[in-house]
Amino acid sequence: MKFSIFLNPQIPGSGYAAEENAKAKRPIGRDTESYQNLLHEVREIAVLADQLGFDALMMTEHHFHSEGMEFSVNPLMFLTDLAARTERILLAPLGLVLPAWDPIRAAEDVALLDQFSKGRLRLGVARGYQNRWMNVLGQRWHAAAARSDGSASDTRNFDVFGEVLKIMKMAWTQETIRYKSDVLDYQVPYPYEGIEGWPAQEWTKTFGAPGELDEDGKVVSVSVCPRPYQNPHPELWQPFTISDRSVIRAAQENILPWMFTPNPDDHAAKAKLYQEESARQGRDYKLGEHTGILKIVGIADTTEQAINTFGRSIPKDFAAFFGPFGYLEVLRKKEDEKHKPISPEKGDANRMKDVEMALFGTPDDVKRGIQRMLDRMPDLEWFGLYMQGQQGVLPLDTVKRNLELFATKVAPEFR
Secondary structure, X not given: OXXXXXXXXXXXXXXXXXXXXXXXXXXXXXXXXXXXXXHXXXXXXXXXXXXXXXXXEEEOOOOOOOOOOOOOOOHHHHHHHHHOOOOOOEEEEOOEEHHHOOHHHHHHHHHHHHHHOOOOEOEEEEOOOOHHHHHHHOHHHOOOOOOXXXXXXXXXXXXXXXXXXXXXXXXXXXXXXXXXXXXXXXXXXXXXXOEOOOOOHHHHHHHOXXXXXXXXXXXXXXXXXXXXXXXXXXOEEEOOOOOHXXXXXXXXXXXXXXXXXXXXXHHHHHHHHHHHHHHHOOOOOOOOOOOEEEEEEEEOOOHHHHHHHHHOOOHHHHHHHHHHHOHHHHHOOOOOOOOOOOOXXXXXXXXXXXXXXXXXXXXXXXXHHHHHHHHHOOOOOEEEEEOOOOOOOOOHHHHHHHHHHHHHHHHHHOO
């Protein structure tokens, strides 16, 4: 098994744990001193994770978060900074929200980071569920936030995601690209018939990619440079795979799905679906292979200490910020009324522990939680530590100690 940390960077002093400070500096997301504190903490954590032997560091993409949570904005740029400070750890935007990107610009930026890090990049690709920013940045493709409800808007987002990814792959794998997309109303080159009057025709004919110019000197295709360091491109990952439709497409595209459904039986069911669809595509994965599971982890000398340390910092912000997006559903128990939403009051540390969204306790407690997953998925490839409510909320030394305990007391058991 391999181990990753998933950082949702949070500006220190934001959220309910530091309510007065967050109000005084409102909007704290535009406070430079506070942002510099975030950079310091994330850099310290990344370097420590690299030294401790964690296999990957993951970071999401969100915009306009004036409140200071999920403050990673452009994960490719952030991870470029971390690539220069680390030596071996894999770096993964989890994920790049494709319906908000130009496909060729995204392909170039991904290739650059892959080159900078000499192949340490793993590329998470996502659809984008937050309408405040997705509706703004996705407007060029008439794509709104994903709703995972099968609606026309959700299907449009789903289709745009697939088309952007298709063009990115073409840019990575083909020496030149010439393509007309009806889904995006996007042409390469533009106009598709060819660009006339390219002044450096002779230079391009001599040194450029074959086929860029036609016999009349028109630009009829383009060569996207550089190519990725990895051939043909970085391994693709996908957060956070919940719907069967997303699981199936991940298998069809050979994308590694990261799952955030707490119950081990639910994990196993999704992993089984992924395994079966992968087999239809000619890929013979074992159950859990090429699959990741994400959980909150908090370790202390006793379970009570773990809940007191980590359980106080996580639930309130999680319920207040993520709850309205539907994430409280991961806390549902079998005895809960099926059609009644989970109330924020139920989002406490004990419930998180009961449904196994969080593994709070001693190193042995955490080992048993991981083993329960392996009992159902013997070949689970990735386990991720979701650092919600830790970095930016708890003292940095506490966060570091938690990572050290996991790396030295838990991970060796499963490597």
